[in-house]
Amino acid sequence: MARIVMKFGGTSVADIARIRNVARHVKREVEAGHEVAVVVSAMSGKTNELVGWVKDASKAEGSNFNIYDAREYDTVVASGEQVTSGLLALVLQSMGVHARSWQGWQIPIRTDNAHGAARIADIDGSFLVQRFGEGQVAVIAGFQGIGPDNRIATLGRGGSDTSAVAIAAAVKADRCDIYTDVDGVYTTDPRIEPKARRLARISFEEMLEMASLGAKVLQVRSVELAMVHKVRTFVRSSFEDPDAPGMGDIDNPPGTLICDEDEIVEQQVVTGIAYAKDEAQISLRRVSDRPGVAAGIFGPLAEAGINVDMIVQNISEDGSFTDMTFTVPSADVGKSLSVLEKVKETIGYDAVQHDDGMSKVSVIGIGMRSHAGVAATAFKALSEKGINIRAITTSEIKISILIDGPYTELAVRTLHSVYGLDKQ
Amino acid sequence: MARIVMKFGGTSVADIARIRNVARHVKREVEAGHEVAVVVSAMSGKTNELVGWVKDASKAEGSNFNIYDAREYDTVVASGEQVTSGLLALVLQSMGVHARSWQGWQIPIRTDNAHGAARIADIDGSFLVQRFGEGQVAVIAGFQGIGPDNRIATLGRGGSDTSAVAIAAAVKADRCDIYTDVDGVYTTDPRIEPKARRLARISFEEMLEMASLGAKVLQVRSVELAMVHKVRTFVRSSFEDPDAPGMGDIDNPPGTLICDEDEIVEQQVVTGIAYAKDEAQISLRRVSDRPGVAAGIFGPLAEAGINVDMIVQNISEDGSFTDMTFTVPSADVGKSLSVLEKVKETIGYDAVQHDDGMSKVSVIGIGMRSHAGVAATAFKALSEKGINIRAITTSEIKISILIDGPYTELAVRTLHSVYGLDKQ
Known part of the structure; x- marks a missing residue:
């Protein structure tokens, strides 16, 4: 039995059919006897739509001047993840998986006051751990928490990765799986070099350099957080068949493990x-x-x-x-x-x-x-x-x-x- | 100076242009020196879209059987009003009106545990009243509160009317204005009888009979609540020019006042x-x-x-x-x-x-x-x-x-x- 945090991005939850596919990934881990928390982004396109409305709403008539109250931005934009969390919980329930949704303010995930680009200050994992004990899957709205002002605070674009890693640290998860539209981290961009190979493992430090340099698989802040808390993080694909052989392998699922360099036995000179x-x-x-x-x-x-x-x-x-x-x-x-x-x-x-x-x-x-x-x-x-x-x-x-x-x-x-x- | 709760339904906030029009109504009252709380519905069509997703999500594959966890329904569907509340706050700010959004769980609006059709148990109006004192307009997401389980609970379809009346009672408002797509309550349906006249006043009891009989202007529960707490409720149009003469009349704005029968001096035999x-x-x-x-x-x-x-x-x-x-x-x-x-x-x-x-x-x-x-x-x-x-x-x-x-x-x-x- 392991404790796993699974994170799914916007393209993986773009519609109900895809959310159903995500639920199959979750069900696989639950049936293997693991304790599971899932972190979800907004359905793809939703965040942009909401941000567009915020910009329209805050534009004074006849003016192009556009500044807005980041607290209201957060209230509007965070609704995208709220919707996905409820929908995934419903799909899981329809498949017979015991699940419930959690919003940042319910857990709570406490942030600082920097609305729109808040940093996580503290996560109380006790509710989640208690529910794990009852066999319940936690479906958590990513990208958000609650600020000291008791208002919704978002973590900035791509913040769901950070949510997932922070939650994995808070509940002392064995692994944090980031499901995305690529199946791992490659030695270089395969669109430029078809011979690029998927790395089985990469150290946190290397991943930080890769990510900030344009290998845009994971948000930089989430890798920093994973490094500080030594959260073993897998990058893997949400579009593979959830029940294909090896997908449920607890030690070595298909994808790239981002981990402490001690875990990488055979160091390559260049990664x-x-x-x-x-x-x-x-x-x-x-x-x-x-x-x-x-x-x-x-x-x-x-x-x-x-x-x-x-x-x-x-x-x-x-x-x-x-x-x-x-x-x-x-x-x-x-x-x-x-x-x-x-x-x-x-x-x-x-x-x-x-x-x-x-x-x-x-x-x-x-x-x-x-x-x-x-x-x-x-x-x-x-x-x-x-x-x-x-x-x-x-x-x-x-x-x-x-x-x-x-x-x-x-x-x-x-x-x-x-x-x-x-x-x- | 009066204290006014203004409620706007889905068609009144259907897009940013209409929300801007709503904001002009609000600004008019603020500039007249009144204390204002605004209750908003979801943008028209949004609630149906969200409910559709909930139904899709909860349908087991290959089955037409469709029951769902009302708590997850609430989490998903309540996001519609959350979005509108943030957007209206932003538009008001862009017009120079001091405003902020409030979600049910922030005020808090406490409900019972009947998710999907919850009843309001208690509203703590103290935060709102304090902010009135600071000259801040409260923009409140209608249709929702927080249940004893610390989860979002919705009041059932049309529940924003009920939110508005309950908030008006909690903050001891002088008036609750329900802005809708008709400009008042008529002696009968004007589509059938063009000679139908708008009533200046109607008693709570009569309105209850009118509403439950098909004059679908106001949710029945909201009228019951208004009657119990003697909340003077105006039904008026959100589509009139916010700055037309008489719109800001504190005693007699255009529309129909639903009130205690004592306030109706010249009783008609039939209303x-x-x-x-x-x-x-x-x-x-x-x-x-x-x-x-x-x-x-x-x-x-x-x-x-x-x-x-x-x-x-x-x-x-x-x-x-x-x-x-x-x-x-x-x-x-x-x-x-x-x-x-x-x-x-x-x-x-x-x-x-x-x-x-x-x-x-x-x-x-x-x-x-x-x-x-x-x-x-x-x-x-x-x-x-x-x-x-x-x-x-x-x-x-x-x-x-x-x-x-x-x-x-x-x-x-x-x-x-x-x-x-x-x-x-």
Whole structure:
């Protein structure tokens, strides 16, 4: 007997037929004797519809100005998951599975007061655990909790993953299964490299780098939370036949296990190749090299809501001026330039250069820590294909390389091959 | 300064444009210096969509059998009002009106445990009153509260009227305005009699008879509740220009005031003519006339969910047998006959006769109590038009007459005229 949290996203619960399929996955685990909590998203499309209404409603007549009370946003948008939780409980009951729905405020899942993007502060798992003892499946509305103001608070887009992991931690689940429209985490994007393989296991740290770099399988915050609480998290497909052989395997179901690196016996040097397109490079030339200058640049950009990714600064030749290069999403170039123009006096720089249509490819692997020459292998392989490297940043388990956009696919395939990821 | 509860139904909040119109009604009252709580229904069509999903979800595969957990039904269906409450709060905010949404569980509106058709047990109005003091408009999701099991409980279809009246009683409102798609209560159905006039005032008792007889303006339970708590209730139109002259009149807004009969200075003998089509008459011949026989007939019918309306029993000639006539909705005739067949032995009767396609027309008026000859006037007028009377029942303030369906419109117009209702 194990205790399992199962999470199903919007496309998996898009209509009653699909909810019925989800219920079959749940029933399989219940019949195997496990204690089960299910976390559900809104039916696909619903959240967008509700958000659209919120935007329409909050627009003053004849104005395009659009700010809204995040508490009302939460009240409206959280209704999507509320509906799915009730429907799945009903379908389970119709299949003879003892189930009930739970809203965030009933459990309760307590959050902070940051409506619209709240963080979970505390989950009281005692009710759920008591019901497990009575053989009842808990069907929990994801993406939401209750704030200190006694109002519904949502966790931000994709928050149902976070709900699932947090609940798994609260009830000390043996496993948290994230059912999604892909069947696991791959060594790279299979649309670019058909030889990409599904990983059986990946460490939390690697998954964090993969997720934030564009392998958009799991919300980054949910992986952070899983890492902190050591929640063993499976990424698996909701569209496979729920009763196919092996689906109920408690130790090794089909999918990718995200886990502590201790659980990964045979470490690969490199685990995966990620990429992000539509990056723009911005360089400030002859920035005066004094303490506080980086804060002077990136503080205002952050305040403007611009997501700066790579940052490269070289040591200046003579100690008085330096060049500063960073990347932003291409869509934010205009906004970035106008922010930089405004703070030009404060920072003091000669010129701004920018170039968009860039891509970032990244090599990720915990094994890098103990293996020398991983970066050199990448540089050599790219150079042999004539791919020009614009900028490089590295961390302990990741090397990111900025290249010209049109070379993205070639670079991904080259790196995937050079580290042997296309071989079993 | 007055304290006003305003209620808007589904067609009044069908989309953002209409919600904006509703907000203008609210803003008008706020700007007049009143304290305002608003109760909203789900956007029109939403409740049906949600109920449809519940039915689909609870249907076991390959079966037409459809029972469902009313608690899950409530969780799903109540989301409709939750959405509207948030959206109206947002629109009000965009117009500069200080507003927030309230769900039943937040106020709280406590109900009994009869999920799907719960009754309000208690409303704590203290939060609302406190917020009135801060100048905040309360936008309340109608149709729902929280049960003793800490789960959402809905009040049954049309329950938002009941929510509004109950909240008006809890906060001791001066007035409860029910905004709907008609602009008041009429002396009869204007589609049948174009000379029908809008009543300025009608007593609770008369409204109860009007409502249950087919003048479907207000849910019957809400009128009962208004009568018990003496909540002055206005029925008025949400589709009129919110800023038209007189709309903000605190004593006499356009519409019909439902109030205690003491408030109605000039009593008319007859207030209105109601009707109900598609009635069927069922007669049991030679029923043995002994104590308990009526219970033996109507008990089983009630258990089968059949809504018996008129009941007529004549004193038997020789004290041993009697005839029993009653009406049911035409759609329930088959079911009624099979129930009667089952209890034939227990009751003991000779034969069942039935006849559908009947209508019931009713004359309603508190003035009847003190005026003789009201019934005789009706009988004479109908007879002059050659309309055959099948059965008659009377109460203190109502005379109901069963006639053949095709004469409905003629009977309504005849009675409307004979009591002078078409004259100012």
